[in-house]
Amino acid sequence: MSTELHRPGVVVVGGGHAGLQVAETLRAEGYDGTVTVVVDDPHPPYQRPPLSKDCLGGEDAAPLPLRGPRFAEEHCIDLRTGVTATGIDRQRRTVHLDTHEEVPYAHLVLATGAANRRLTCPGAELDGVHGLRTLDDAQRLSAAMTAARRVVVIGAGFIGLEFATVARARGLEVTVLEFAPRPMGRAVSPVTGDWFAQAHLASGIDLRLGEGIERCEGAGRVEAVVSTTGDRYPADLVVVGIGVVPSTALAEQAGLETDNGIVVDASLRTSDPAVLAVGDCASFPSVHAGIRSRLESVQNATDQARHAAHTILGRTDDYADLPWFWSRQGPWKLQIAGLYRAGDDTVVRGDLTAGKFSVFCFRQDRLVAVESINRPADHMTARKLIHERVPLTPAQAADPALDLKTVAHAATSAA
Secondary structure (H helix, E strand, O other), X not given: OOHHHOOOEEEXXXXXXXXXXXXXXXXXXXXXXXXXXXEOOOOOOEOOHHHHOHHHOOOOOOOOEOOOOOHHHHOOOEEEEOOOEEEEEOXXXXXXXXXXOEEEEEEEEEOOOEEEOOOOOOOOOOEOEEOOOOHHHHHHHHHHHOOOOEEEEEOOOHHHHHHHHHHHHOOOEEEEEEOOOOOOXXXXXXHHHHHHHHHHHHOOOEEEEOOOEEEEEOOOEOOEEEEOOOOEEEOOEEEEOOOEEEOOHHHHHOOOOEOOOEEOOOOOEOOOOOEEEOHHHEEEEOOOOOOEEOOOOHHHHHHHHHHHHHHHOOOOOOOOOOOEEEEEEOOXXXXXXXOOOOOOEEEEEEEOXXXXXXXXXXXXXXXXXXXXXXXHHHHXXXXXXXXXXXXXXXXXXXXXXXXXHHXXXXXXXXX
């Protein structure tokens, strides 16, 4: 497709949850210009959360598509899969592709996501050491699990623990090394982190806290992992889950401001008003965190995508959607509304022994986050309470006789 045949419209770089949502919202809101979505992954856009769970369960599970097979055609979207954006000419407002094409834009949305943080210890390059981010990663890892017996997982974050529970369910011996004193330490309160540590230990996972990785050993293929304590763990499969880094290379090459992500304002515009950024790659002023943040979640990706589409269409309100997250780890579903911060006061509601409880997090006596384990009703109520800023005291949260759903409904009705 030549530049002459392509009227400048909206170009979206990235075909994950954020990228496709931008395109869909534009069409749903009546945008009639050209919409081009550039996706470097060769597969049709798929959902990422199942990659660390359902796609590794031992069956030949197909990836869940993000949209139907005729989505692009029905919405008049030029979806380019297996194509990489190699550069941005902001002066000419064109995106350069590895197909040697230039696509003009009136607005450009960067939904470039993030990439796995690389393991840098000796032996990290050995066969049998895997990351998990893409469908190809999941397919390689699923195949490797069929021949594996002993697995070492590096990192006890969401991805590491989700994989560990799947591997344990498939009968593998699983050791998890986590340098921090508790799992998911950056994302959840100490109460929730400590509970999950005990739950995973009880399930048969050898969770080693305060213990990082020193090196991987093996002759061409990994055979063992040596930790920072000097302990040696035999392994024929190693999975690395030590976080991600935002994909900012394209933005940096174009001279856009970056700082742990592509810096955007409250409307999600970058330092160039014609360029927006959304999802895992975007560093934005969060009204809920009170600081500039970068969130890695499907909710944030899709909500920011809708907001970016509205910004392109001329709306001027600030992005203020409530962040929420989930993680399924074996029989436990963790759902989080809001953002916990170290030092927040916590109140437990429910039964920790039964594994059905919620942790209500307060900052200066204001409810800021709720972490629910196998209590989906609490999670839905918490989203209303926090979003509407419903006054709630720690004593009320701790009172099992108080119906929080009624409290949230009454406050919403009064408003």
